[in-house]
Structure formats: structure tokens, C-alpha cells
Amino acid sequence: MAAGAALLAAATAGVAAVRAGGEDRPASAGSTAPATAEITRGDLVDTTxxxxxxxxAGERGIAATAAGVVTRLPAPGAVIGQGAALYEVDRRRVVLMYGTVPLYRTLRQGIADGPDVRQLERALRTLGHGRDLTADTHFSSATAAAVRRWQGDNGLVKTGSVDAAQVLFLPAPVRLVETKAATGDRIAPGRPVLTVTSTRxxxxxxxxxxxxxxxxxxxxxxxxxxxxxxxxxxxxxxxxxxxxxxxxxxxxxxxxxxxxxxxxxxxxxxxxxxxxxxxxxxxxxxxxRREGVLSVPVEALLALREGGFGVELVDPGSVRRVVGVRTGAYGGGRVEITGPGLSAGMKVGVPAL
Known part of the structure; x- marks a missing residue:
């Protein structure tokens, strides 16, 4: 309403006060037809x-999971996807794999079945290290073999088991915002290393x-x-x-x-x-938002001498008469009006450009 009042003040500044219900005033001979606008019915939307x-989206920190010396960090702004290294400690890569279950235990043969095993197997298959691997909840000998192939390709010791010093599970690619450590820093588990976001x-x-x-x-x-x-x-x-x-x-x-x-x-x-x-x-x-209301351009409003507002209806033949109206919502340079006898399609006078 404050915005509407400001528009209204600008539109009616300098407008001479007129009387509602005045006599009809036909255009004089040779006069220019008045500028008009149409009364329309529709939704009136005000915006801020x-x-x-x-x-x-999704800013989060990543902490170290192993002790050692930071030997490699990505550059700020880098996008890191599945299979890529988030950072390196003692030249050992910490690799991003997609999954929603944090790596809370060492994954190896003999552990209890679980969804963390399934997401590891899915990642290994996607990365090309277990095309014949069944992605289930069981860590089998085939899973261990796929892990060893993946470790060999990443310069890691081929143990056949995976722990948090090797892999970080996140749902999707991440974008590096800033590094919390520098190459050459000696770090311990739990120390902040990176701040990342999603790519959205x-x-x-x-x-x-x-x-x-x-x-x-x-x-x-x-x-x-x-x-x-x-x-x-x-x-x-x-x-x-x-x-x-x-x-x-x-x-x-x-x-x-x-x-x-x-x-x-x-x-x-x-x-x-x-x-x-x-x-x-x-x-x-x-x-x-006001739905299905009658509205006119704000500049069509006239300030009435006796108070309130009116519009100048322009009938066929350019016969003009001022009628009082009640104003409602404002939006998009228009104002809601109500009054007896008003309908969509009627013409109202507006200041000529």
C-alpha cells in the first residue's frame, strides 16, 4: 500500500480538483480527442x-581423515566429480565417490552387510573397476578384487579394503570454495581441509x-x-x-x-x-495479488475536491463525465477501482503524452 500511495501521489500531483457526478461534457468542435485507457478485469499483482x-547451494566443510603432510590441493573454483581426488596427504589420494552413507567403518571382506557396501560397489562399477560386480550389500571376494584394481589405478597400496583415509562419500560433484590448509602443512584427523559447495x-x-x-x-x-x-x-x-x-x-x-x-x-x-x-x-x-478485479492506470485517478478519488469516463462520442470510485490494491502501474456502473471495456481519460 505504501508503494501504491507513492505512485498515486506522483500520478495526481498537480491535477486540478474536480467534482464527482458533474454534468456531461462533450468534446468541443475541432478539439483533439482525449487520451484514454481501458478499464480491464484481471489479476492485479504488486511486487517488491x-x-x-x-x-x-549446500556449503559444507571437509576435515582430514588421516595424519600426514598435505601434498596436493585443488584450486578454488575447481569442480570435483566421482573418481577425482579431493586432496592428497603424503601423496595418497583421498577420492570422491558418490553415496549418501558416510564411510564410518573399514569396508573389507568379513564385515556385516550394509548399504555402505552397496554404494561402494556402485561407484566401482561406474569407475570401470567392477563391470561384472553385483551391487548388493555384501562385500565379496569380487568386491575385494575390484577394490584392488581401483587402488592400483590410484597409486594406493592394494589391500582390497577401503577406509576413510582413501574415500569420501558425497551425493554429487562438489565445487571448491576455499582451502583451510596449505600444501606442506602437517595435519591430523579432524582438521578442516576444504570448504565445498554443490554445483547448483x-x-x-x-x-x-x-x-x-x-x-x-x-x-x-x-x-x-x-x-x-x-x-x-x-x-x-x-x-x-x-x-x-x-x-x-x-x-x-x-x-x-x-x-x-x-x-x-x-x-x-x-x-x-x-x-x-x-x-x-x-x-x-x-x-x-488481487484476482479478477477492475483496474485502471494509476494516472487515470483524479483527486476530488470533496475528498476521495474519481475517474473521467469517456463515453462514445467523447462525452466525458467524472464518477467517484473506491481504490483498492496497486500493482504494475495500475490500481483497483470499484463503483456503481463500472465494467470492463469502458474508457477513462488519462493525461496526454
Whole structure:
């Protein structure tokens, strides 16, 4: 409503006050026909724009699983897929394999059956080390043979067993955000080594808690990218806990900022934005919707001397008369109107360009 009031103020500034219900006024001979717009019936949508950040989903840290000296790290921005090394310790690769069950035990012959065995066998088959291997929950001699083939191809000791110092299971490829250690560092299990994200682009919005009504899971939005292109998106998550950001300059610099909630937006399609991370974007959200209402351009409103608003109806033959209306929602440069005798298709006067 505040946005609508601002539009209305601009549209009616300088408009002479007129009287509702005045006499019909036919156009004088030789006069130019007044500019008109049509009263339409349809949905009226008001929008609000907020700032967001184009980034990647699913940020998480990766800690070391073995002691030693870091001998290789990927470069920030690198995408690491199944079968590739996340990093190396003492020149031994820690390899990414796809799976959802963490490697919480050493996988070898004689262990109890389990889903972690199945996901190892699936990964070995995908990587070409067990084409005749059955992906089930049992670690068989065939599984051990496939593991030894994989270890040989990766420069690892051919033990036939797999532990967390060799493999990290994650659901999908990851993108390296930053390294938490440097080549040559001596590390111990549990020390942070990498920070990664998924490869899925998302938009993150720190939405003011007072504007929470704007963000509804599943709602459609429009995102303007850094290159000026606009892409549609959908809100996929809305935080439930309001957080108060630290004030600029540190905790001792004055009042903290307004509480915010986290909103994540999934983009439709792949945006043509390269590999930009933490890039600013503008998100347009729907703030109000009125369905099936009559509306006119905001500039068609007239401020009435006795108060309220009216529109100038233009009948066939350019006969004009002012009628009082009640205003409702605003959106897209239009305003909802109601009043006796109004219907879609009628013409109203608007300021000439």
C-alpha cells in the first residue's frame, strides 16, 4: 500500500480538483480527442524488490581423515566429480565417490552387510573397476578384487579394503570454495581441509523478518542477474529463525541491523553468469495479488475536491463525465477501482503524452 500511495501521489500531483457526478461534457468542435485507457478485469499483482546474492547451494566443510603432510590441493573454483581426488596427504589420494552413507567403518571382506557396501560397489562399477560386480550389500571376494584394481589405478597400496583415509562419500560433484590448509602443512584427523559447495546455482536472500510474508515456499520470483538478464526462479526454503546480523564495523560500532531470515531461491535453467560467486542480484517478489478485479492506470485517478478519488469516463462520442470510485490494491502501474456502473471495456481519460 505504501508503494501504491507513492505512485498515486506522483500520478495526481498537480491535477486540478474536480467534482464527482458533474454534468456531461462533450468534446468541443475541432478539439483533439482525449487520451484514454481501458478499464480491464484481471489479476492485479504488486511486487517488491529485494537484494540477493548469486551463489552455490549446500556449503559444507571437509576435515582430514588421516595424519600426514598435505601434498596436493585443488584450486578454488575447481569442480570435483566421482573418481577425482579431493586432496592428497603424503601423496595418497583421498577420492570422491558418490553415496549418501558416510564411510564410518573399514569396508573389507568379513564385515556385516550394509548399504555402505552397496554404494561402494556402485561407484566401482561406474569407475570401470567392477563391470561384472553385483551391487548388493555384501562385500565379496569380487568386491575385494575390484577394490584392488581401483587402488592400483590410484597409486594406493592394494589391500582390497577401503577406509576413510582413501574415500569420501558425497551425493554429487562438489565445487571448491576455499582451502583451510596449505600444501606442506602437517595435519591430523579432524582438521578442516576444504570448504565445498554443490554445483547448483542458487540465490540467497537475507530477508528482513518484518518482510517475512513476502517469502512463501514454492512462490515464483524473478531474478535480475549481474549482466542485466532476468531469469525466473522459485523459493525452495524459508528460514524459521530470525538472526540479527553483526553491525558494520564490529559489535561495538552502534546499533545492530534488523533481524533477517534466510531465503533460498532455485533458478530455472542455467543462468548465463559464468562462475560468478557472491555476485549481487535483484529479486522481485510478489507482495500482494488481487484476482479478477477492475483496474485502471494509476494516472487515470483524479483527486476530488470533496475528498476521495474519481475517474473521467469517456463515453462514445467523447462525452466525458467524472464518477467517484473506491481504490483498492496497486500493482504494475495500475490500481483497483470499484463503483456503481463500472465494467470492463469502458474508457477513462488519462493525461496526454
Amino acid at each position: 524488490t529485494v537484494d540477493g546474492t548469486l551463489t552455490y 546455482r542458487v540465490v540467497h536472500v537475507d530477508l528482513k523478518a518484518s518482510d517475512q510474508a513476502l517469502a512463501k515456499k514454492g512462490a515464483r520470483v524473478t531474478v535480475e542477474l549481474p549482466d542485466g538478464a532476468s531469469v525466473p526462479g522459485k523459493i525452495v526454503s524459508v528460514g524459521t529463525v530470525a538472526e540479527r546480523p553483526e553491525p558494520a564495523g564490529g559489535s561495538g560500532s552502534g546499533q545492530s541491523e534488523s533481524p533477517t531470515i534466510d531465503v533460498e531461491i532455485r533458478l530455472d535453467g542455467v543462468p548465463k553468469s559464468g562462475r560468478l560467486d557472491e555476485a549481487p542480484v535483484t529479486v522481485t517478489m510478489e507482495s500482494a
